[in-house]
Amino acid sequence: MNELKIGVVGVGGMGNNHIDSTNRCEKTTLAAVCDAKKELADERAEQHGVEAFYDYKEMFESGKTDAVLIAVPHYFHTPIAISALESGIHVLTEKPVAVHKADIERMIAAHEKHPELKFAAMFQMRTMGIWRKVKNLIQNGELGKIKRVNWIITNWYRTQAYYDGGGWRATWKGEGGGVLLNQCPHQLDIFQWLFGMPSKIRAYCALGKYHNIEVEDDVTAFCEYPEGHTGVFITSTGEFPGTNRLEIACDRGRLVVENNSSIKFDRTEIPVQEHIDTCENAFDSPPKWEVDVPPEMEIGESAHQRVIENFADAILDGAELVAPASEGLNSIELSNSMLYSAINNQDVELPLDSSKFESLLNDLIANSTFVKPEEKGLKGDFTASFNK
Numbered sequence: 001m002n003e004l005k006i007g008v009v010g011v012g013g014m015g016n017n018h019i020d021s022t023n024r025c026e027k028t029t030l031a032a033v034c035d036a037k038k039e040l041a042d043e044r045a046e047q048h049g050v051e052a053f054y055d056y057k058e059m060f061e062s063g064k065t066d067a068v069l070i071a072v073p074h075y076f077h078t079p080i081a082i083s084a085l086e087s088g089i090h091v092l093t094e095k096p097v098a099v100h101k102a103d104i105e106r107m108i109a110a111h112e113k114h115p116e117l118k119f120a121a122m123f124q125m126r127t128m129g130i131w132r133k134v135k136n137l138i139q140n141g142e143l144g145k146i147k148r149v150n151w152i153i154t155n156w157y158r159t160q161a162y163y164d165g166g167g168w169r170a171t172w173k174g175e176g177g178g179v180l181l182n183q184c185p186h187q188l189d190i191f192q193w194l195f196g197m198p199s200k201i202r203a204y205c206a207l208g209k210y211h212n213i214e215v216e217d218d219v220t221a222f223c224e225y226p227e228g229h230t231g232v233f234i235t236s237t238g239e240f241p242g243t244n245r246l247e248i249a250c251d252r253g254r255l256v257v258e259n260n261s262s263i264k265f266d267r268t269e270i271p272v273q274e275h276i277d278t279c280e281n282a283f284d285s286p287p288k289w290e291v292d293v294p295p296e297m298e299i300g301e302s303a304h305q306r307v308i309e310n311f312a313d314a315i316l317d318g319a320e321l322v323a324p325a326s327e328g329l330n331s332i333e334l335s336n337s338m339l340y341s342a343i344n345n346q347d348v349e350l351p352l353d354s355s356k357f358e359s360l361l362n363d364l365i366a367n368s369t370f371v372k373p374e375e376k377g378l379k380g381d382f383t384a385s386f387n388k
C-alpha cells in the first residue's frame with residue numbers, strides 16, 4: 001500500500017476541514033464520506049466524487065477505506081472507533097478521544113485486540129514548533145527542576161449563540177461537559193505532555209456561570225504532582241479578551257509561553273536554589289538574562305494536516321505516532337477529575353476511578369432539567385430562562 005484510503009465520518013465543521021486536509025496530503029486519498037445527515041453526506045460526496053454513507057458500519061464493511069477519520073460529537077467517538085477497530089480499520093479520532101475515562105478504556109481495550117492497527121488522536125498542538133521547543137527544553141534539562149506551572153487559558157470566549165447553534169453542545173447528555181471537554185482538550189493534553197500527571201486535583205468549576213448552559217464554563221484547578229511541583233489550570237468561555245499564558249517557574253528562572261506564539265525565558269546564571277542556599281545578601285537576587293526562544297521549525301501547511309500526514313506515515317512506513325490515542329486518556333482523566341472534584345466539593349486522588357466518574361455523569365444526565373432554547377421553540381429568545 002503506498003496511499004492511504006481515508007473515510008471521514010462526520011462531515012460538519014471539522015470533518016469538512018479534514019476532507020480538505022486529506023485531499024492535500026500526498027499519501028492520503030479521500031475514499032468515502034459518512035454523515036448521519038443524509039443531505040450533508042450527499043453534498044460532500046458529490047463535491048469530492050466519492051461514495052456517501054449514512055451509517056459508519058456500512059462504510060467500514062464496504063472495503064473502500066483503510067482508515068477512518070472521526071469528526072462527530074464526542075460521545076460517538078467511542079462506538080465508532082471500536083467498530084472501526086473491530087472491522088480492521090485504522091483510526092484517527094478527533095479530540096477529546098472520549099467523553100470520560102471508562103469510554104477511552106473501552107477504546108484502548110478494543111485496540112489491544114488489534115495491535116496491528118494504528119489508533120491516533122487529533123492533538124495537532126503537539127506538532128506546533130512552539131510546543132515542541134518547550135518539550136525539548138524540559139526534556140534536555142534546560143529549565144532545571146520545575147517548581148510551579150500556571151496556565152491561564154481564558155481566551156475561549158463564546159457567545160450564547162454559539163452554544164445554541166450546535167444541538168449537541170453544552171449539555172451533559174449531548175456533550176458530557178463544557179469548556180474542559182470542548183475547548184481545552186488540546187491544552188490539557190499539552191499540560192500532561194509537558195508536566196506529567198498530578199497525583200491530586202482540587203478544582204472549582206462553575207456551571208453555566210456566563211451562559212445559559214448546564215455544563216462548566218469557568219474552571220480553576222489546583223494540581224499536585226508526585227515530583228513535587230504544583231500546577232494551576234484556569235479556563236473560561238465567558239471572559240473577553242482573555243489570556244493564553246503558560247508560565248513555568250523552574251530552577252533556571254521563568255519560562256512564559258504566550259498566545260501560542262512566543263517563548264520568553266528569563267534564565268538565571270546559576271540555579272535559583274543554589275542562589276537561595278549560598279547568597280550572603282538578604283535581598284539579593286540571581287543575575288539573569290532574557291531570551292526570546294525561537295520555536296522548532298514547522299513543516300507542512302497546517303497542524304491538522306501534519307497529524308494526518310503522520311498517521312499515514314505510521315501506517316504506510318512505520319513512523320512513530322505523534323499522538324497515540326491511548327495518550328488521550330490523560331487529558332480526559334484531568335478534565336474528568338476537575339469536574340468530579342468540583343461537583344463533589346472534594347480533593348481527588350489520581351488515578352481517578354473511571355466507574356465513579358461514569359456514574360456521576362449518568363446521574364447528571366438523568367437528573368438534568370435543562371431544556372435547550374430550541375427544544376422549547378424559543379430559538380433566539382432565551383432571555384427569560386437566562387435570567388431565572
Ligand SMILES: NC(=O)c1ccc[n+]([C@@H]2O[C@H](COP(=O)([O-])OP(=O)(O)OC[C@H]3O[C@@H](n4cnc5c(N)ncnc54)[C@H](O)[C@@H]3O)[C@@H](O)[C@H]2O)c1
Pocket residue numbers: 009010011012013014015034035036037040054056071072073074076094095096122124166182
Ligand atoms: N482538533 C480541532 O481543532 C477541533 C476543532 C473543532 C472540533 N473538533 C472536534 O470535532 C468533533 C466534531 O465537531 P464539529 O464542530 O465538527 O461538529 P459539527 O456538529 O459541526 O459536525 C458533526 C457532524 O457529525 C455528524 N454526526 C453526528 N453523529 C453522527 C453519527 N453517529 N454518524 C455519522 N455522523 C454523525 C453530524 O450530522 C454533523 O454533521 C468534536 O468532537 C470536536 O471536539 C476538533
